[in-house]
Amino acid sequence: xxxxxxxxxVAKRYPHFxxxxxxxxxxxxxxxxxxxxNGAGKTTLLRLITGLAAAHAGEVRVLGHRLPEEQVEAKRExxxxxxxxxxxxxxxxxxxxxxxRQIYPAWSEEYARELLKRxxxxxxxxxxxxxHGQRVKALLLLCLARRPRLLLLDEPTTGLDPVAxxxxxxxxxxxxxxxxxxxxxxxxxxxxxxxLADTITFLHKGRLVASADRHEFVDxxxxxxxxxxxxxxxxxxxxxxxxxxxxxxxxxxxRAWSETLPARLAAEGLQVQRTDAMALxxxxxxxxxxGGVA
Amino acid sequence: xxxxxxxxxxxxxxxxxxxxxLAGVLFHAALAHSPLMSSYxxxxxxxxxxWVDAVVWGSHLARMPLFFLIAGFFAAWLIERRGQGGLxxxxxxxxxxxxxxxxxxxxxxxxxxxxxxxxxxxxxxxVLRLVRYFIELPDPPSAxxxxxxxWFLHYLLVFTVLHWVFRTLGFGRVGELLLRGSAARVLxxxxxxxxPALASVSAPHPAPESPLPQFWAIAFYGAFFALGALxxxxxxxxxxxxxxxxxLALGCCALYAIFLWRLRAEPPGEARPTASWTVAALxxxxxxxxxxxxxxxxxxxxxxPNALLQYLARSSYxxxxxxxxxxxxxxxxxxxxxxxxxxKLTLASAGTLALCLLSYQxxxxxxxxxxxxG
Amino acid sequence: xxxxxxxVRLLVVKDWQLFQKQLALYVLAGIVALCFLGLARPWxxxxxxxxxxxxxxxxxxxxxxxxxxxxxxxxxxxxxxxxPVSPLDFTISKLAGNLLTFAVPFAVLLGxxxxxxLLTPLxxxxxxxxxxxxxxxxxxxxxxLSVAMSVESEGWATFAMxxxxxxINPYIMALAQIPDIDQRTRVDxxxxxxxxxxxxxxxxxxxxxxLGATTWYHARKPAFH
Numbered sequence: 025x026x027x028x029x030x031x032x033x034v035a036k037r038y039p040h041f042x043x044x045x046x047x048x049x050x051x052x053x054x055x056x057x058x059x060x061x062n063g064a065g066k067t068t069l070l071r072l073i074t075g076l077a078a079a080h081a082g083e084v085r086v087l088g089h090r091l092p093e094e095q096v097e098a099k100r101e102x103x104x105x106x107x108x109x110x111x112x113x114x115x116x117x118x119x120x121x122x123x124x125r126q127i128y129p130a131w132s133e134e135y136a137r138e139l140l141k142r143x144x145x146x147x148x149x150x151x152x153x154x155x156h157g158q159r160v161k162a163l164l165l166l167c168l169a170r171r172p173r174l175l176l177l178d179e180p181t182t183g184l185d186p187v188a189x190x191x192x193x194x195x196x197x198x199x200x201x202x203x204x205x206x207x208x209x210x211x212x213x214x215x216x217x218x219x220l221a222d223t224i225t226f227l228h229k230g231r232l233v234a235s236a237d238r239h240e241f242v243d244x245x246x247x248x249x250x251x252x253x254x255x256x257x258x259x260x261x262x263x264x265x266x267x268x269x270x271x272x273x274x275x276x277x278x279r280a281w282s283e284t285l286p287a288r289l290a291a292e293g294l295q296v297q298r299t300d301a302m303a304l305x306x307x308x309x310x311x312x313x314x315g316g317v318a
Numbered sequence: 319x320x321x322x323x324x325x326x327x328x329x330x331x332x333x334x335x336x337x338x339x340l341a342g343v344l345f346h347a348a349l350a351h352s353p354l355m356s357s358y359x360x361x362x363x364x365x366x367x368x369w370v371d372a373v374v375w376g377s378h379l380a381r382m383p384l385f386f387l388i389a390g391f392f393a394a395w396l397i398e399r400r401g402q403g404g405l406x407x408x409x410x411x412x413x414x415x416x417x418x419x420x421x422x423x424x425x426x427x428x429x430x431x432x433x434x435x436x437x438x439x440x441x442x443x444x445v446l447r448l449v450r451y452f453i454e455l456p457d458p459p460s461a462x463x464x465x466x467x468x469w470f471l472h473y474l475l476v477f478t479v480l481h482w483v484f485r486t487l488g489f490g491r492v493g494e495l496l497l498r499g500s501a502a503r504v505l506x507x508x509x510x511x512x513x514p515a516l517a518s519v520s521a522p523h524p525a526p527e528s529p530l531p532q533f534w535a536i537a538f539y540g541a542f543f544a545l546g547a548l549x550x551x552x553x554x555x556x557x558x559x560x561x562x563x564x565x566l567a568l569g570c571c572a573l574y575a576i577f578l579w580r581l582r583a584e585p586p587g588e589a590r591p592t593a594s595w596t597v598a599a600l601x602x603x604x605x606x607x608x609x610x611x612x613x614x615x616x617x618x619x620x621x622x623p624n625a626l627l628q629y630l631a632r633s634s635y636x637x638x639x640x641x642x643x644x645x646x647x648x649x650x651x652x653x654x655x656x657x658x659x660x661x662k663l664t665l666a667s668a669g670t671l672a673l674c675l676l677s678y679q680x681x682x683x684x685x686x687x688x689x690x691x692g
Numbered sequence: 693x694x695x696x697x698x699x700v701r702l703l704v705v706k707d708w709q710l711f712q713k714q715l716a717l718y719v720l721a722g723i724v725a726l727c728f729l730g731l732a733r734p735w736x737x738x739x740x741x742x743x744x745x746x747x748x749x750x751x752x753x754x755x756x757x758x759x760x761x762x763x764x765x766x767x768x769x770x771x772x773x774x775x776p777v778s779p780l781d782f783t784i785s786k787l788a789g790n791l792l793t794f795a796v797p798f799a800v801l802l803g804x805x806x807x808x809x810l811l812t813p814l815x816x817x818x819x820x821x822x823x824x825x826x827x828x829x830x831x832x833x834x835x836x837l838s839v840a841m842s843v844e845s846e847g848w849a850t851f852a853m854x855x856x857x858x859x860i861n862p863y864i865m866a867l868a869q870i871p872d873i874d875q876r877t878r879v880d881x882x883x884x885x886x887x888x889x890x891x892x893x894x895x896x897x898x899x900x901x902x903l904g905a906t907t908w909y910h911a912r913k914p915a916f917h
Contacts, residue, residue, distance in 0.1 A: 071917055073914060075917045076773055076774075076915055076917050077915050077916070077917035078914045078915035078917075085761060091915075092914045095778060095915065096776045096777065096778050096781070097773070097776075099775065099776040100776045102774075104774040105774075106770060106774075108768040108769075108770055109719060109768075109770040109771050109774065110766055110768050110771065111768065111771060112710060112766075112768050112771075113766065114710065115709075115710070119709075123702070124704060126702055127699065127775055127776065128776075157736040163771075164915060200697075229718050237775065272887070290875075429790065463809070463811050470895060479719060479723070480723065480896035482716065482719075483716040483717075483720045486712050486713055486715075487713065487716050487717070487720075528730055528731050528732075529811060530726055530727070530730030530804065530807070530808060530811075531726050531727050531730055531805055532727065532730050532731075533730070534722075536727065583770050602874075616693045641791070663826070
């Protein structure tokens, strides 16, 4: 299997923050959502994958290129947009498009026109006069029309009003259907990730908390409500992420659900009353709080 | 605008530019016989005629303004075709480089011939007498460094830069708006703007030969350059101006008569370093109206391709660069000859033109030099 | 790391396009200043030369500000870094762009000033003095550019620009204290003295060293962060 990117034992240290021991890979053609709270290390991880930052340890390979040594070659095939990235306010979108066209040989003017229509953007307006939503869409257009093999989006929906956010997500969902394109996008909003990603990776305090297929997450995680007294040592079970008692009711969140779990719980004196699938946000919060790897 | 009309425009503008440059040769030749210039021009002959003054100052008021107007037109045309970068590259190749090469050569030739004449001619002009006095001093002062007749190249470079400045700052729109209204508006407004510039120098206005740019010259010639650039974008303006042509012609006749009368009454000199406001106003009106009339005449008479005019257009730049040192040399040589002034004028002009065209044919027409000065 | 020249050229053109409205104003002011010098009157000479100095300093500072400080402040820097550029390409483009923006008016104004000194009745001794003033401006520009390229703080970059340019005042006063330099400004001949040559060489070498060291430091970085 060929990978859009692969990180092996990667570390990046700053004075007050460190990303440690990251081993992660994205098969080509897949969409990965990177979830984490602010300060979890998402931006640092994306900077490593774009070659903007050099790792202190480990190996970063992107589209077959070793980074940061071959960052220029890699960046030719990467479209990168981040929440803190701004376009030149005094210039028009046309000016930016012309700049991109001169830099990227794969730039498609036809696709750009299609996206202009899709995003409802005007090329002759100075970027300074655009709304935040329009600027994000303009940035996406500039990334997409260069036909990148790997699209990296750092918090693309942050700061957007609900309408603009939905518009951007819908547009992204449309354009991400292209099977040949690999995408990594980060967000602290699990709802966005749920809508778009095939694979989900949780990052917390500079460490990888979990990384798996979206359906696998939903299949593996369960919220189990039981009747009885909370047995000592239950939290130490590897498949249990959290367990807490409220009177005679015990709520258990399992990170590795199996058909045999209810019987094993019954053996501990707990009668399973309900088993529910968990929302991604709940899974994320539970995984982060439990600190364990799913 | 149809491509045929735009081709016609290019033809008559090109022909007019060639004629304006050739008129320069005749103008400089004629100054040797101008009573008004007898004290200031190095080749001033013993024989002069008021008829010369009556003709040359009219051409002086329109010749270089017309040249700069056409330069502005072609600058806008080049930007349209090759962009601002293309214009800059063309200006470096065809103006900056020839200026840098020709300037020292022209200066050397003029200085050498003038010093020779000051020493050898038996009937020297007032300027030559002064030169003779200076070179005989034990510690002769160095002559002021001037661009001589190459000043127009210097200003073309300045205007190229200013053109970019005004385009970048979006000032062109003001001019476009001005040109969209009645043609008469520009025909009155432009002279009004030129009056202060012309009132700050002597009349007839001198050549801005200093290597440093002069406010008045930038305002005066720059206005025509700007008009040319604007006319390129607003070709209908000239069609509208055609309606004013009879009035302009009548006005020019009347104003020129008054101008010549005032020039006799207020000759330039130490006592009058700057023109009076009346004379400046006359010069301003005449320069604008005569230039526009020349343009209209060119549009009517020169729009068809003509082999002779095209040849002159191709050679005119080289001819103009070269003419002054040759003309001065010929006129110095003829200074002591007992010939009637019309004959001297004819011989000097024809000789200069012949030598210039011959050298063009030998050195430029079929050599790489034509990329620079052809 | 290999220099990607076509992209460096594009980045320089981009910076130039972003700066060109301001540059157009400075060029206009520069031509007006040269016209003042062309009036060949004492008051016009002072107005013209002061204006030239202001234009040169303003063009240098705003070029650095637009291409480096503002880019960082308005977060367009991350956009540029996302393009297929290496730190070497980026450094060279900033250096080349700023040097070009500075060098064009610098050369025009230096040429204009020297021509004025030589071609007008002004004493030719001012030739060396003018070179010393321009050498300081070059030095101040090099310091400002190096600091702006090296620090992330807008405050420090601005401080370096204003500080180095304002120090021209004590520099001029210091020159006035050196008889071998001050007295020669009133003589009508170009005369090189040891202090003048030493200061000129020192400032020129220091400018080159500062720019060279900055380029070397940034060009060696494997990545931007």
